[in-house]
Amino acid sequence: MKALYINIQDLVQVRKKPIEKLSGREMKELPTIQNAWLLTENGTITDFGHMDDLPKFSNIKDINLEGKIVLPAWCDSHTHIVYAGNREQEFVDRINGLTYEEVANRGGGILNSARTLQETTEEELYRQSSARLEEVIKLGTGAIEIKSGYGLTKEAELKMLRVIKKLKENYEIPIKATFLGAHALPNEYKEKREEYIDFVIKEILPDVANQKLADYIDIFCEKGYFTIKDTNKLLQAGKRYGLTPKIHVNQFNAIGGVKAGVEHDALSVDHLEVMREEDIEVLKGTSTMPVALPGCSLFLGIPYTPARQILDAGLPLALATDYNPGSAPSGNMNLVVSLACIKMKMTPEEAINAATINAAFAMGLSKTHGSITKGKAANFIITKKIPSYSHLPYSFGNNEIEAVYINGKKFN
Numbered sequence: 111m112k113a114l115y116i117n118i119q120d121l122v123q124v125r126k127k128p129i130e131k132l133s134g135r136e137m138k139e140l141p142t143i144q145n146a147w148l149l150t151e152n153g154t155i156t157d158f159g160h161m162d163d164l165p166k167f168s169n170i171k172d173i174n175l176e177g178k179i180v181l182p183a184w185c186d187s188h189t190h191i192v193y194a195g196n197r198e199q200e201f202v203d204r205i206n207g208l209t210y211e212e213v214a215n216r217g218g219g220i221l222n223s224a225r226t227l228q229e230t231t232e233e234e235l236y237r238q239s240s241a242r243l244e245e246v247i248k249l250g251t252g253a254i255e256i257k258s259g260y261g262l263t264k265e266a267e268l269k270m271l272r273v274i275k276k277l278k279e280n281y282e283i284p285i286k287a288t289f290l291g292a293h294a295l296p297n298e299y300k301e302k303r304e305e306y307i308d309f310v311i312k313e314i315l316p317d318v319a320n321q322k323l324a325d326y327i328d329i330f331c332e333k334g335y336f337t338i339k340d341t342n343k344l345l346q347a348g349k350r351y352g353l354t355p356k357i358h359v360n361q362f363n364a365i366g367g368v369k370a371g372v373e374h375d376a377l378s379v380d381h382l383e384v385m386r387e388e389d390i391e392v393l394k395g396t397s398t399m400p401v402a403l404p405g406c407s408l409f410l411g412i413p414y415t416p417a418r419q420i421l422d423a424g425l426p427l428a429l430a431t432d433y434n435p436g437s438a439p440s441g442n443m444n445l446v447v448s449l450a451c452i453k454m455k456m457t458p459e460e461a462i463n464a465a466t467i468n469a470a471f472a473m474g475l476s477k478t479h480g481s482i483t484k485g486k487a488a489n490f491i492i493t494k495k496i497p498s499y500s501h502l503p504y505s506f507g508n509n510e511i512e513a514v515y516i517n518g519k520k521f522n
């Protein structure tokens with residue numbers, strides 16, 4: 111099926127030559143065609159250009175997008191959308207003065223979500239998760255990564271990963287699955303952290319790999335969670351099973367997790383709210399993508415990833431939601447892009463690059479998604495009538511999206 115979109119006010123993130131990712135100063139440029147047309151065919155972008163150069167196409171119905179902007183759908187490279195229930199009570203407890211750490215130490219936090227998930231049937235978990243997935247696609251997300259990590263038993267981790275697999279089968283957007291068995295220490299393993307890592311490696315990982323349930327492996331490398339030694343051991347084991355690392359590091363403390371990630375050729379290192387000079391240095395000249403999660407900073411009231419320091423050091427940066435019940439209960443990439451501009455001082459160009467092409471890279475999809483390029487998937491956003499692409503982050507909290515197309519088809 112062919113579709114021709116005409117009179118597009120701005121066709122944004124047009125990359126004639128395919129690119130993998132953008133770093134440092136390159137992120138300041140966001141190539142845009144004003145007054146453009148776009149042709150899609152069988153789910154793929156086949157051509158585009160300026161309206162002055164519109165060829166004569168026969169037998170194609172055109173769609174007039176005057177006053178509207180078209181940009182690639184957001185790529186959300188870090189989420190935990192497969193979870194059960196919610197954690198509103200912890201939210202209220204934090205408003206009343208407890209810290210995230212204190213909530214966790216009282217048996218709340220990740221262990222709270224794990225208890226709920228263990229008691230939830232696979233069908234119900236799928237139902238709750240697919241509703242979240244549909245909600246974020248409507249907000250413009252056209253590719254997503256989803257982690258396990260609220261199971262923390264073999265049975266429950268595999269249940270989470272099967273739910274992700276079923277989402278992959280039932281939805282057209284690309285979904286990458288990440289095994290995060292080392293998300294927190296279950297109570298049965300209190301004081302036996304190393305035994306838990308061995309359990310994850312020997313008892314869960316082989317099944318995850320044999321049943322082809324994950325693309326990536328993750329660990330929460332943080333004080334009170336898992337150490338550098340645990341990280342090295344787990345990532346090494348994951349790689350033996352063909353799982354590339356994408357890890358949680360430097361959220362509350364810098365303990366050397368960025369270096370560990372780089373040493374294991376991690377595809378991405380995520381969070382980075384607390385960055386030392388040496389953490390920035392160690393990323394230089396590597397292919398590891400730093401990923402910032404400003405929704406988490408907003409919700410927990412913790413520092414924002416120092417984007418300016420990272421970009422001014424010539425590094426790339428991607429943005430993601432971290433959608434999860436405890437630290438970021440929102441999967442709205444539009445808000446993430448706004449926060450990046452407002453709180454991290456990224457320009458709209460940098461933020462949109464970070465949420466499209468760089469985010470696609472952070473989930474191994476930059477060859478097929480993240481830009482308007484011939485041959486890439488026709489996953490794109492059509493905005494309402496807005497004055498410019500900067501209006502998207504400017505108009506924070508408002509929904510400026512009129513329609514979302516996945517593989518050339520309008521979603522819902």
Ligand SMILES: N=CN[C@@H](CCC(=O)O)C(=O)O
Pocket residue numbers: 219220223330358361406432434435436437438
């Ligand atoms: N930091 C670790 N994991 C999640 C939050 C987990 C939770 O509180 O449920 C995150 O990325 O923020």
Ligand SMILES: [Zn+2]
Pocket residue numbers: 188189190358432434
């Ligand atoms: Zn996370």
